[in-house]
Each structure stands twice: as structure tokens, then as C-alpha cells.
Amino acid sequence: MFNIRRFDIEAETAQESSATTTTTATTTPTTPANNILAKLNARLNKNKPQHTPSTASSDNNTSSKDKDSIPNKDTHKHKKDRDATNSKGTNEISYKRSREEEDARVAREEARRNKEQQSGKQRWEKRAKELKDSDLVPNDVRLALKAEAEAKAKAEKEAKKFPFGVPAPVVVAAAPIGGADDEEDEDEDMEDGDEDKDEQDLDQDEDEDQEDDNKDRPVLELDGVERFADEAAADAALAELAALVPLPTFETKEITALEKERAKSMGIPDWLAHPTLIEPSEKSNRPITEPMFGFSDRLIKQCKKAGIEECFAVQTAVIPVLMRARHLGDIRRAPGDLCVSAPTGSGKTLAYVLPIVEILSQRVVTRLRALVVLPTRDLCIQVKETFDTFVKGTDLKIATSTGQNSFAHEQAILVGESHSFPNSPRVLGGHSRVDVLITTPGRLIDHIKSTPNFTLQHLRFLVIDEADRLLNQSFQDWLFHILNAIHPSPERKFLGVDGSESIQVKRDHLGFPIHDAIAPGFLSSFFQLPESDVEDPKALSVQKLLFSATLTRNPAKIASLQLSDPQYVAVQEGGSGQDGEDKAKYTTPAGLTEHMIVCETSEKPLMVLHLLHHLKVRSALCFTKSVESAHRLYKLIQLYEKIRTTTLVASPVAAVESKEEGSGAGKKADKTDKKKKSADKDQDISGSEGESDESSSESEDDDSSSSGSDSDSSSEEEDEDEGESSDVEMEQAVASTDMDIDSTTPTAPTAPMDAIVVAEFSSDLPKSKRASILRAFNNGEIHLLICSDLISRGMDLSPVSTVINYDSPVYMKKYIHRVGRTARAGKTGTAYSLVEMQEARHFKEMITKAGHWEKIGRINVKPQEVKDLVKGYEKALGGLKDVLVSSSRAGKKGNVRRSFK
Numbered sequence: 001m002f003n004i005r006r007f008d009i010e011a012e013t014a015q016e017s018s019a020t021t022t023t024t025a026t027t028t029p030t031t032p033a034n035n036i037l038a039k040l041n042a043r044l045n046k047n048k049p050q051h052t053p054s055t056a057s058s059d060n061n062t063s064s065k066d067k068d069s070i071p072n073k074d075t076h077k078h079k080k081d082r083d084a085t086n087s088k089g090t091n092e093i094s095y096k097r098s099r100e101e102e103d104a105r106v107a108r109e110e111a112r113r114n115k116e117q118q119s120g121k122q123r124w125e126k127r128a129k130e131l132k133d134s135d136l137v138p139n140d141v142r143l144a145l146k147a148e149a150e151a152k153a154k155a156e157k158e159a160k161k162f163p164f165g166v167p168a169p170v171v172v173a174a175a176p177i178g179g180a181d182d183e184e185d186e187d188e189d190m191e192d193g194d195e196d197k198d199e200q201d202l203d204q205d206e207d208e209d210q211e212d213d214n215k216d217r218p219v220l221e222l223d224g225v226e227r228f229a230d231e232a233a234a235d236a237a238l239a240e241l242a243a244l245v246p247l248p249t250f251e252t253k254e255i256t257a258l259e260k261e262r263a264k265s266m267g268i269p270d271w272l273a274h275p276t277l278i279e280p281s282e283k284s285n286r287p288i289t290e291p292m293f294g295f296s297d298r299l300i301k302q303c304k305k306a307g308i309e310e311c312f313a314v315q316t317a318v319i320p321v322l323m324r325a326r327h328l329g330d331i332r333r334a335p336g337d338l339c340v341s342a343p344t345g346s347g348k349t350l351a352y353v354l355p356i357v358e359i360l361s362q363r364v365v366t367r368l369r370a371l372v373v374l375p376t377r378d379l380c381i382q383v384k385e386t387f388d389t390f391v392k393g394t395d396l397k398i399a400t401s402t403g404q405n406s407f408a409h410e411q412a413i414l415v416g417e418s419h420s421f422p423n424s425p426r427v428l429g430g431h432s433r434v435d436v437l438i439t440t441p442g443r444l445i446d447h448i449k450s451t452p453n454f455t456l457q458h459l460r461f462l463v464i465d466e467a468d469r470l471l472n473q474s475f476q477d478w479l480f481h482i483l484n485a486i487h488p489s490p491e492r493k494f495l496g497v498d499g500s501e502s503i504q505v506k507r508d509h510l511g512f513p514i515h516d517a518i519a520p521g522f523l524s525s526f527f528q529l530p531e532s533d534v535e536d537p538k539a540l541s542v543q544k545l546l547f548s549a550t551l552t553r554n555p556a557k558i559a560s561l562q563l564s565d566p567q568y569v570a571v572q573e574g575g576s577g578q579d580g581e582d583k584a585k586y587t588t589p590a591g592l593t594e595h596m597i598v599c600e601t602s603e604k605p606l607m608v609l610h611l612l613h614h615l616k617v618r619s620a621l622c623f624t625k626s627v628e629s630a631h632r633l634y635k636l637i638q639l640y641e642k643i644r645t646t647t648l649v650a651s652p653v654a655a656v657e658s659k660e661e662g663s664g665a666g667k668k669a670d671k672t673d674k675k676k677k678s679a680d681k682d683q684d685i686s687g688s689e690g691e692s693d694e695s696s697s698e699s700e701d702d703d704s705s706s707s708g709s710d711s712d713s714s715s716e717e718e719d720e721d722e723g724e725s726s727d728v729e730m731e732q733a734v735a736s737t738d739m740d741i742d743s744t745t746p747t748a749p750t751a752p753m754d755a756i757v758v759a760e761f762s763s764d765l766p767k768s769k770r771a772s773i774l775r776a777f778n779n780g781e782i783h784l785l786i787c788s789d790l791i792s793r794g795m796d797l798s799p800v801s802t803v804i805n806y807d808s809p810v811y812m813k814k815y816i817h818r819v820g821r822t823a824r825a826g827k828t829g830t831a832y833s834l835v836e837m838q839e840a841r842h843f844k845e846m847i848t849k850a851g852h853w854e855k856i857g858r859i860n861v862k863p864q865e866v867k868d869l870v871k872g873y874e875k876a877l878g879g880l881k882d883v884l885v886s887s888s889r890a891g892k893k894g895n896v897r898r899s900f901k
């Protein structure tokens with residue numbers, strides 16, 4: 001309706017315009033409609049966007065207004081002649097003139113726009129559009145742009161609705177248009193004409209006021225264009241904002257009503273129920289050189305050297321957020337904490353290592369500014385190696401504290417010898433010889449409690465990797481102690497001038513306490529600070545970063561971390577599982593192929609042999625449910641391989657048969673075994689060198705938790721967490737001694753060409769041995785590594801192509817972490833789960849509950865497929881008992897192998 005009206009109005013406006021713009025005294029029609037239209041026209045001119053980016057354009061506008069105002073004056077001046085000029089011919093002339101006038105106005109407008117194009121405003125708009133079109137707009141900028149676009153769209157809509165800027169077109173519609181000929185109309189016309197003039201005068205006054213104001217505004221010449229200085233400054237500020245490196249934006253998970261209800265009933269906080277989601281695909285990768293990462297040339301160089309060209313999805317999401325707050329401390333507001341859940345092998349370690357290295361590399365004085373807490377010492381060593389790669393070229397110092405070395409040795413590394421004696425006077429700001437400490441919780445607590453001058457007050461980053469794993473541990477109240485140590489003590493120990501402090505403090509020669517830069521947040525613990533209106537003026541600068549592939553959503557556990565302004569980032573495939581949650585929790589790597597083999601318990605070793613000999617599985621990790629189980633399987637496979645290879649016959653069947661025939665074969669095997677033992681012994685001794693300083697050792701075993709495997713399949717996450725609680729190394733003081741050498745050494749040195757090289761790995765191994773086995777596996781010297789769950793989490797063993805769940809895990813989390821040792825960093829890999837008949841139902845339920853069932857293929861191994869392996873296997877089984885007894889004796893002698901659970 002308005003469109004039709006608009007058309008009429010336009011035509012009439014043209015007429016009126018022609019009537020009012022002509023300078024001849026003969027052509028102005030004076031109908032009531034024309035008067036109304038004249039009024040509208042005036043308003044239109046008033047409501048036209050009057051952007052005046054430069055004096056020049058402002059002049060243009062002014063002159064345009066002047067011109068527009070002349071006809072109106074004329075209209076008034078020649079008002080008496082209007083009746084006479086209401087002829088068709090005259091109207092045509094005035095219409096033509098009006099068009100010319102309009103064309104001139106459009107040309108002026110065009111010229112003004114061209115000038116504007118040169119201006120900073122135009123550049124900002126262009127940049128804003130570019131940003132808007134890219135998906136790299138920070139949320140605040142995006143919101144601003146959105147608001148701006150909405151306002152613009154609304155204005156345009158309004159303009160369409162009311163083309164003359166009149167908010168009530170009804171007035172126009174209601175007005176009689178043309179042909180009014182009675183006296184009353186004439187009077188109205190006269191009155192309208194007066195009103196019209198008044199309004200024109202008012203507009204003119206406003207314009208003049210504006211011009212007066214503008215006179216006082218300083219003008220600058222920028223890029224050859226004159227601009228008001230304040231406008232130029234505003235545009236420059238906008239341009240600066242646009243130049244800020246934008247953060248990537250990601251989808252935020254839309255929470256369904258069901259999920260909301262569920263989260264609420266479970267007490268899950270909003271931020272945890274509402275993660276920022278990132279697709280775990282290559283699309284989310286970004287080149288490391290992108291400005292949003294803010295990496296220095298040095299770091300980029302190190303990354304490239306390490307073969308890292310792009311940041312993976314989790315890194316793309318996390319690094320810019322961390323790099324945004326590049327300060328080292330002494331800030332008023334701590335940066336928000338971050339919880340990150342991303343699949344195994346997706347690159348979580350670099351997501352914190354790279355920004356920590358980059359940010360800390362600005363530091364001048366060495367202080368302990370980053371603490372990385374991990375559940376096992378093998379993981380600590382692995383993460384240290386990663387830090388070491390990227391700190392090259394800086395003087396940052398990285399250390400581990402895992403109990404690998406003596407406590408005194410670690411103290412000396414952390415605070416220096418002079419600060420580590422029990423009676424060393426305290427330096428209030430503490431002392432540190434390292435910038436980054438990577439540690440297990442038990443050992444950390446020991447240092448917090450017993451190392452003088454060890455302090456966490458300068459901490460900038462607290463990383464809790466494998467967070468859900470660690471949060472299951474209440475050992476020594478480790479979290480409580482850490483949180484206490486990063487906050488100023490509630491019992492203030494003010495240092496009075498009279499030295500009445502309760503702690504022994506290092507003092508200078510004048511008797512003043514040496515504080516060596518107490519962290520701002522801790523000052524109030526030691527000194528009576530002046531009263532301040534500002535509450536807590538110096539906030540702590542520590543940022544807590546939690547990482548896991550299966551991050552807990554247990555509200556109590558999350559609450560125990562005392563997170564501040566937290567954000568939850570989740571790398572996961574889109575959507576939720578049937579129950580709205582579990583699928584999101586358990587995303588497996590895209591390149592992972594999963595199978596299950598249902599078999600009898602007694603057939604499981606045979607299935608392993610089938611995978612090795614028929615499916616040619618190599619570079620495999622085989623997880624068992626306990627240290628004992630790992631050891632037994634290791635011995636069995638080793639024996640099988642010995643029987644097979646000592647016959648020097650390639651085929652396993654032929655090997656077994658020929659061994660059965662030849663009575664001397666067993667002796668021959670024994671001889672070979674002895675030779676191998678001697679070679680293994682040499683290897684072990686050399687591997688142990690340099691470790692004589694050990695005073696403590698891990699005591700906690702690696703798995704064993706799942707022994708209660710008949711637990712309820714509907715167990716909640718909490719149960720699941722509890723069920724996995726024992727592979728965190730807590731560094732209790734337990735003596736480490738020699739080992740059963742034979743049982744820990746891969747068969748590589750004496751194995752014939754086609755032998756399967758098998759080794760075992762568990763917490764029963766001495767530390768040096770663990771490292772050498774991992775090295776050998778990484779070098780491809782071990783084909784099958786039979787292990788406990790000690791390395792089921794976090795360990796990044798690059799060559800793992802296959803994971804075998806020899807004992808299928810009872811909990812989904814454990815399954816996810818185990819199978820996640822393969823298909824890492826975008827590679828492919830295969831997982832086989834050997835599921836006993838009686839476990840099949842539970843296994844299926846567990847996998848189905850996690851929305852994962854359709855991903856698992858079922859393999860039926862027929863008896864004839866393993867027929868060629870049976871005889872050798874039975875033979876090996878026959879000899880196993882003796883081997884286990886002798887290895888157990890050797891273990892007892894060495895006082896290391898624990899009694900099996």
C-alpha cells in the first residue's frame with residue numbers, strides 16, 4: 001500500500017518540486033496537496049543523510065541546501081500567482097526543471113561519495129565488511145557490526161516505508177490531492193504555506209547553527225582530503241580496532257531444553273553445559289604464521305623445525321585466547337580460566353606449551369611462573385621434551401620434579417642449594433631457578449611443604465593436564481595444597497618493624513627483610529598495607545588451564561578447582577548423543593578404525609598371535625588389566641616366539657612341529673635364552689647408569705583398578721572416575737632396586753629376522769628401563785609392547801599403528817584413552833578389543849551408551865583361521881609356568897616385583 005502511495009507521492013513531489021523550484025513567477029500550482037508535498041519535500045531534504053566528512057562536501061551540502069531553499073522562498077514570494085500558473089504546460093516545464101535540479105543534486109551526492117571513498121571512514125567500512133565476511137571476527141567486534149548492520153537495515157526499512165522521512169504517511173494519504181477548488185481549501189493552502197515557511201526557516205536555522213558549530217571544529221588534511229579532526233580521530237580509533245587481530249569465532253553449543261534440565265539437575269554450571277564447540281577437522285586448522293597466534297619469528301622457526309606448519313583445531317581455539325593476555329603478572333584482573341576437552345592425539349599439549357613459552361619468553365627475572373601437573377612421570381618427561389623443543393633461543397629454564405632424582409637434588413634444581421637447606425632463612429618472594437616446572441602431584445606437595453623458599457606466588461599458569469584423572473586423586477590433598485600455595489595465606493604474618501614476625505626472614509645489612517619481589521597479591525600477607533577504597537586491588541594473575549580428552553563434568557570436582565571466570569572449549573563432532581551428553585564427551589580420532597573380537601578367555605592369547613602373524617600387526621600396544629596380566633602375556637608371547645624362531649623355520653606351524661620332532665630343540669632354545677639373558681643384562685646395566693642418586697620411587701601401580709570388572713554397566717561418571725584412580729604417581733617413598741632383567745628386556749638383540757619382538761611396560765620397571773623401552777618402541781625396534789594402563793593416557797608414542805585391548809576396559813574413559821594411543825595427529829590407526837563372551841553384554845552397553853556402537857566393527861575369527869597357531873601356543877603355554885616361577889624368583893631376589901593382586 002505504501003509503495004503505491006509512494007509512487008503517487010513521488011510523482012506529485014516532482015510536480016510540487018517543479019512548482020517550488022522554478023524561479024519564474026508564473027508556474028507554481030497552489031493546491032493543498034502541493035502545499036503538503038512541499039512540506040514533505042522540505043522534510044525529505046532535512047532527513048537526507050547529511051554526512052559531512054570534509055569541508056568540501058560540507059560546502060556542497062550547504063550550497064545544495066541553499067539552492068533547495070530558494071524555490072521555497074520563491075514559492076512564498078509568488079504565492080499570489082499560483083492560481084494563474086496552474087496550467088498543464090507550465091507544469092511540464094517545471095517538472096523538467098525539477099528533474100534537472102534533481103539530477104544536479106544526484107551528481108553532487110555522487111561527487112561527495114567519491115570523496116568519502118578516499119576517507120578513513122570508507123576504509124574502516126571496507127575493513128569492517130572484510131571482517132564481517134571472514135569468520136575471524138572477535139565476538140565483541142562481531143556484535144558491534146551486527147548491531148550496526150541491524151540499525152542500518154532498520155533505517156532502510158523505515159526509509160522504504162516512509163520515503164520522505166515522515167513517520168505518519170497517513171497524513172499524505174488522507175490529504176486531498178489535486179482538484180481542490182473551494183475557498184476553504186484556499187485558506188488552508190495559505191495557512192500551509194505559512195507553516196511551510198516557518199518550518200523551512202526553522203530548518204535553515206538548524207543548519208546555520210550546525211555550520212556555526214562546525215566553524216569551531218578543527219580541520220585536518222588527511223590524504224589530501226580535509227576532515228574534521230574529531231571525526232578523523234574517531235575513524236582512526238575505529239581503524240585501530242579493526243586492525244586488532246581478531247580471535248577465531250566458533251559455534252557455541254545450543255543447549256536443548258532436555259540438556260538444560262539435566263545439567264541443572266546435576267548442578268552443572270552454565271559455562272560447563274554451554275561449551276564453545278570446534279569441529280575436529282582440518283578446516284579448523286590455521287597456519288602458525290597467522291597474526292591471531294601472535295607468535296614471534298623465533299617460535300615460528302622452532303615450530304617449522306619441529307614440522308609444525310599449522311595449528312590444529314584445539315590449538316586454533318586455545319592459543320589466541322591465551323595469547324590475548326600476554327602480561328606476566330601484576331594485573332588488576334586475572335585472565336579467565338580455561339577448561340579444554342579435545343580428543344586424544346589432537347594436540348592439547350602444544351595448545352598450552354606454545355603460548356606459555358611465548359608469553360614467558362618476555363620475562364626478565366627467573367621465577368616459577370608455570371606449573372604443569374601430570375599424573376605420571378613418563379608424561380612429565382614427555383611434556384618436558386616438548387617444552388625443550390620450543391624454548392630453544394630463549395633462556396627459559398624447564399625442570400621436572402617426579403621423584404626420578406633425589407629430593408635434595410630436585411631442591412637444588414628448583415631453588416638452588418643455598419636456599420634449600422632446612423634452616424635457610426626465608427626470602428619472602430621465594431626463589432626459583434626455573435621458569436616452568438613439570439611435576440606429579442605427590443612430589444609437588446613434598447616441595448610445597450618441605451623446600452624452603454619454594455613458592456607458587458609468582459605463578460602465571462597452572463596447567464592440569466589429564467585433569468579428570470588428577471581430580472580423582474585426593475592423595476595428600478594435592479589440590480588443596482596447590483590452591484593454598486597460589487593464594488596469599490589467610491593467616492597473615494605481618495612483618496612488624498620490630499621484627500616480631502613468626503617466620504625467620506632473610507634480612508639485609510640494615511635489618512630490613514629481603515623480600516625479593518613478593519608477588520603483588522601476596523604483599524598484604526607480610527606487610528600492613530594502607531587501607532584502600534578499592535577492594536583487593538591486586539588480583540592474582542594465575543590462570544588455570546585444564547586439559548583432557550574426557551574432561552569431567554562432575555560439578556563437585558570442577559568446583560574444587562575454584563575456577564575464576566571459566567570458559568569451556570570442546571573439540572568434538574557436532575551434535576549430542578541420544579541422551580544429550582555422552583557423545584560429546586567421547587569423540588575418538590577421525591582416523592581410528594575400531595573392531596571387537598568376541599572370544600573365550602582362553603583364546604585371547606591366540607587372538608593376539610592371530611593379529612601378529614595373520615593380520616601382520618606391528619608397532620602395537622597391547623593393554624592388559626593389571627601388571628601381572630601384562631607380565632604373563634609378555635612371557636607367553638616371548639616363549640611362543642622363541643619356540644617358533646629357534647627352529648629357524650619361518651612358518652609358525654613348521655616351527656612348532658619341527659620342535660616337537662627334535663628333542664634337542666628345547667635345549668637349543670634354552671641356550672639361546674641364556675645368551676639373550678646375558679645380552680639383556682648388559683643392556684640393563686648400561687640403562688641404569690647415572691641413576692644411583694635415586695632416593696624415592698613410584699609406589700602406586702598403574703592400573704588394577706578395573707579388577708572389579710563385574711560392576712554395574714550403568715555406572716555414572718563418578719564411578720568411572722573412581723574406577724581409574726590408581727595410575728597417578730604420587731611418589732611415596734619406596735625403594736627402587738634391581739629388576740628381573742629378563743622380564744623387562746625386549747627380545748630384539750637376539751631375535752632372528754622374522755621374529756616378533758615383544759616387550760612389557762609397567763610401573764614395575766625401574767625408571768631408566770621404562771625410558772629405554774619407550775625409546776626402543778619409538779625407534780621401531782619393538783613390534784608389540786604389552787603394557788598396563790600406565791601409558792594409556794597422554795603418552796605420545798609416534799609409531800603406534802594398532803592398539804589391542806587384551807582385557808577390554810570396564811569404563812568408557814579408559815577405552816577412549818587406550819585406543820587414543822593410535823590415530824594421533826591426524827594419522828590413521830586401528831584398535832582391536834578382545835571381548836570375553838561374558839563381558840560382551842557390558843561392553844556393548846558401555847559403547848552404546850557413549851553413542852559409539854556403530855563405529856565398532858565385529859570380527860569373527862573362525863577356528864580354522866588360527867589352526868596353524870594352536871600347537872605352538874599350547875607348547876608355549878606348557879612352558880609358561882616354569883618361566884613365571886623363575887622370573888618370580890628373580891624378582892624376589894631383586895625385591896622389586898610386587899605380589900600380584
Ligand SMILES: Nc1ncnc2c1ncn2[C@@H]1O[C@H](COP(=O)(O)OP(=O)(O)OP(=O)(O)O)[C@@H](O)[C@H]1O
Pocket residue numbers: 307308309310311312315342343344345346347348349350548549793794795796798820824825
Ligand atoms: N600443529 C601440529 N602439527 C603437527 N603435529 C602436531 C601439531 N600439534 C600436535 N602435533 C603432534 O600430535 C601428536 C599428539 O599431540 P598431543 O600429545 O599433544 O595430543 P593430546 O591431545 O595431548 O593427546 P592425549 O589426549 O592422548 O594426551 C604429537 O606427536 C604432537 O607432536
